[in-house]
Amino acid sequence: MEESITYCWNDIGVSGDSSCAELKTVIHCRNCSVYRGAGRTLLQRNSPEGYVEEWTDILAQDWQEAAAKAEEEGSTLVKKETVNDEIVALVIFRVFQEWLALPAWVVKEITHIHPVHTLPHRGNHVFAGIVNIRGEILMCILLRNLLALPLGDLDEKDKNLKDLSSIVPVIYERMIVIEIQSNRWVFPVDEILGVYRFSSQQLQDTPVVISKTPDTYTKRIISLRTKKH
Structure with a gap:
């Protein structure tokens, strides 16, 4: 039996008469847990x-x-593709000059940049501090330090972004919330490219020089718009 959805935002929310008392706190219905729950119900409902x-x-x-x-x-x-060819959804983002990807199922939320609060005697080059995401306190990590990503040529980076200005007027920094084995983390990224679907045949094996490196986090490589992720 499917769970019924209450479309309260059309009656007492921003699309209605705005009489909902929760609006004083959440400002907009999209920030409300009822609205988010309805979205999850729609996406997770059984197909007809x-x-x-x-x-x-x-x-x-x-x-x-x-x-x-x-x-x-x-x-x-x-x-001809095999019948068992698996489709994988990936969230693609940029940290410094590197384009990276994570399975979409581990990404719980993409939000704007929130203040990071450091903890006395608890920080290091990977753990930056804690972040308040919708009232939930999450530990913030610096992916660029975890992966030891090179800073790259900032002048060249600025030039590349300027060249893209006609296509992407503004590139926004974001924070990504992930959940793995019931543990939630958040980390900042320089740009979100989007969610893309690939067949398993498009996922390439990593070069030996990378796969044999100790503590490597790279599992597969994909090609998209002439970029390697």
């Missing part, structure tokens, strides 16, 4: 009966038609 089978037939038919057309034209560019 026959929905998966219907789309399986549609996609299979489209593939068969494309394969038949390619065969008629003598094209060698179309390669």
Whole structure:
């Protein structure tokens, strides 16, 4: 049985008469736990009966038609994928000059930069302090130090960002909240590229010089827009 959703934001929220008492605290419905819970319910709800089978037939038919057309034209560019090919969703972001990616399922939230409060005698080059994210106190780490990322040429970085100004007018720094084995952490990044889906065949093995390095965190490499992640 699916959980019912209360669309209170349309009645007493910002899309209604704004009479909700919680607005004095959260300012906007999108900051409310009820609104976020409704979003999770929508994303996690069960698909309607026959929905998966219907789309399986549609996609299979489209593939068969494309394969038949390619065969008629003598094209060698179309390669049949295995049925068990897994689709992976990745969040791609930038720290300094390096483009990195994490599985989307570990990312719980992407938010604006929050103040980091240091703890006496508890900080080091990786642990920066604690951050208040929507009332939850999380430990903040510096991914750039954990991965020992080089700072790079700041002048060249500024030039690259200026070249992108016609496409991306403003590049915002963000914080990413992740959860692994019931433990939540937050870390700052210089840019969020977005969420992208890849087939498992697109994930390349890491070079030996990286995979054999002690304490390496790189598991796979992907190519996107001529960038390696």
